[in-house]
Amino acid sequence: xxxxxxxxxxxxxxHLQHGPIDLIISADGQRERAFEAANACFQTVLTELVGExxxxxxxxxxxxxxxxxxxxxxxHAATMIYVGYSFLTRMAxxxxxxxxxxxxxxxxxxxxxxxxxxxxxxxxxxxxxxESYTSAMVGHDGRKLGQIMIQSDYNVGGIxxxxxxxxxxxxxxxxxxxxxxxxAAKADVAATLIANAVDLVNxxxxxxxxxxxxxxxxxxxxRPVVVGCGPLTQLDRNxxxxxxxxxxxxxxxxxxxxxxxxxxxxxxxxTGSDMLIPYSRTKEDA
Numbered sequence: 395x396x397x398x399x400x401x402x403x404x405x406x407x408x409h410l411q412h413g414p415i416d417l418i419i420s421a422d423g424q425r426e427r428a429f430e431a432a433n434a435c436f437q438t439v440l441t442e443l444v445g446e447x448x449x450x451x452x453x454x455x456x457x458x459x460x461x462x463x464x465x466x467x468x469x470h471a472a473t474m475i476y477v478g479y480s481f482l483t484r485m486a487x488x489x490x491x492x493x494x495x496x497x498x499x500x501x502x503x504x505x506x507x508x509x510x511x512x513x514x515x516x517x518x519x520x521x522x523x524x525e526s527y528t529s530a531m532v533g534h535d536g537r538k539l540g541q542i543m544i545q546s547d548y549n550v551g552g553i554x555x556x557x558x559x560x561x562x563x564x565x566x567x568x569x570x571x572x573x574x575x576x577x578a579a580k581a582d583v584a585a586t587l588i589a590n591a592v593d594l595v596n597x598x599x600x601x602x603x604x605x606x607x608x609x610x611x612x613x614x615x616x617r618p619v620v621v622g623c624g625p626l627t628q629l630d631r632n633x634x635x636x637x638x639x640x641x642x643x644x645x646x647x648x649x650x651x652x653x654x655x656x657x658x659x660x661x662x663x664x665t666g667s668d669m670l671i672p673y674s675r676t677k678e679d680a
Contacts, residue, residue, distance in 0.1 A: 397440070399433045408432060412440045415492060417513050423506035431503030432496050432511070439465055439492055450484045451613035465491045472579035475650055479587050479641075483613045489561075490554050490582030493518035497578075511578075514561055517553040518578040521546040531572050531655060531670070534559030539570065539657050540672035548669060550652055552578030556585035557657070563605050563612060563619040567634055567658065568592035573642075574652040574669055584642075584651045592638035592656055599624035626659055635663040642666070 397412035408419040408429045417436070421428035442463035443450070450466060452458075454473045461470055461484075468491035469484040476482060493511040497518035500509050507522040519527055525546045531539040534557075544550045556562065557570035564586075571589040575581035594600060601622035605614035608621060626634070635656050642654035646666050653666025662672035 397433075397437055399429075399436075401429070410436045410496075412436065415440055415513065417493070417496060417511055419496070419500070419509070419511050421500060421504065421506045421509040423508070424504040425506075427504035428500045428506050428509060431499045434503075435496050435499035439495065442466065443488070443492075450488070452483060454482050454484055465495045468494055468577075468579045472577070472583050475580065476583050476587060476645075480590060481614070481617065482583070482587070485613045486583045486586045487579045488582075489513045489516040490518070490552055490578030490580070493578040494552065513578075515555045516578050516582050519544070519551055519553060521550075523547070529553075531555070531570070531657075531672070533569060533657065538673065539662065540655060540670065542572070542574075542670060544574070544669055548574075548652065548667075549576060550574045550669065551576050552581040554578060554581035554585040556582075556589040558589070558620045558623065560589075562586070563608060563614060565590040565614075565617065565619055566593040566638070567600055567620050567623045568638060569657045569659065571638065571642075571657070572655045572670060574654075574666070575650065576652075580650060584645055584654070588638050588642045588645070588654055588656065591641035592634045592658060593620075594626075594630055594634050597626075597630065599626060599630075623659075628661075631658050631661045634658055635661060639663050639665055 400409045410417040469487040472487040493513040497511045508525045509520040511518045527544045529542045552575045555572045557568045558564040566589045568589040573581045573585040602618035604616040605612040605619045638656045645651045655670040656663045
């Protein structure tokens with residue numbers, strides 16, 4: 395199957411698709427040139443990733459060799475920042491790294507004052523001075539969880555969301571975790587790790603299975619991932635969210651991310667800034 399490129403009916407957004415990669419792209423400014431640059435860059439993305447897939451699925455270590463492809467190199471750089479947090483492979487950064495790579499092609503090839511590349515909810519963002527970006531945080535059931543409001547002077551270049559209802563497997567019980575960082579790749583890895591940290595050990599309401607029994611070729615191997623979570627008490631929700639909050643706060647102090655919003659069973663906890671605005675908060679945090 396070859397990559398496809400389609401201008402959406404609105405006329406202002408481009409849809410690029412190749413295998414599992416599905417991008418929605420918006421650009422204000424030299425839109426036609428931006429879309430041409432994005433499409434040209436996209437042609438080899440999947441092929442290059444597949445060529446290095448076995449290495450990219452290996453656990454990241456401080457001495458791991460940097461891969462060759464442009465996207466793979468971004469994956470490597472983003473995950474190296476978080477070595478030591480927990481088990482991690484470079485696949486934790488794949489969606490954000492694809493978005494970053496395509497956005498970089500756009501800004502190199504066209505004069506745009508506002509642009510984004512949305513890869514399944516992981517977003518690479520470009521804002522020139524005076525521009526802004528607003529979006530909703532939406533749950534797996536379509537319910538609006540809150541708003542994202544970013545101004546150009548915030549220096550946010552990436553938004554990512556992870557959790558047990560997302561496209562990837564999760565070791566934690568967070569319904570979703572949204573992270574803002576300087577690029578989508580860094581946000582992608584951070585969202586994964588924070589979502590994993592939202593957890594309760596050996597809790598009877600939580601069901602887990604080996605990752606490779608849920609997805610045959612999972613890079614997580616036989617590590618347990620969450621496949622179900624029943625109703626939790628307020629104390630349990632607060633405890634789990636606080637564990638994720640502590641992880642996010644460490645990343646903020648290390649300047650790896652700007653902010654994070656954590657959601658679990660109608661409760662929310664935010665740290666870092668007022669760019670993430672939940673519609674509800676935990677009773678502890680209210």
